[in-house]
Amino acid sequence: MSGERELKKLLSGMRPELNPGRYVFTTVAGGVPPGLTPVVTVTEPEGLTLVVRKEDADAANLPYGYEAGWITLRVHSALEAVGLTAAVSRELAGAGVSCNVVAGFHHDHLFVPHELAAGAVALLEGLAERSA
Template identity: 65%
Template sequence: MTGERDLRTLLKTLRPELNEGRYVFTSVRRDAVPVGVSPVVTVMEPEGLTLVLSEYEARRAGLSHVFVAGWITLRVHSALDAVGLTAAVSLALTDAGISCNVVAGYHHDHLFVPYERAAEAVTVLETLAAE
């Protein structure tokens, strides 16, 4: 299934959804992912393997972590080569003073925002979609 490329359609059909839970970022050696940990995002970097996982799992595994985030999924199926979606979403959140880490999945974009502002971020994105 091909994702949407038209920016107006993407914005109109964002459908931001706040996932339950608190998520954190941590880094481990490439070969040191603890057993039983199920990250929602992994990124291989020269310094190590970045994991984004639930705060509960990080604590249970004894992993130090930073940035407690809320995880928002944009339910619109965006094409990986769509132009402007990340910029428009980032600008709307920037204007509201909300930091955001964006991860593109195959089907959807995922936003990690400060946990205490996650509901507000969803409202900002719903307003963007309505404009």
């Protein structure tokens, strides 16, 4: 099943959805600590980056600084689609909202400052409306 590639359709159909909770980025040496279920993992030479629920990081005594809201773009985007990340980033950057993007097989996921997450969803909904 392939995803959408046409930028106008991606933008107009993105349906941003704010997932409940607070998420943090942390790093560990070795593997994922027992009992922890990350929503994102990235292996880097410096260590394993984990994006986890804040309360899980607290329970595991993991250090973090950035607290994020997690927005899922519900459109099924093709991994080779061009322009979606740029358009979304441009919209959020114009409002002073930082954005960390992770692509899954089916959807794109945005991690934005938690206190700005609801406003970021509203900005993206506006972008979708203007793109329709």
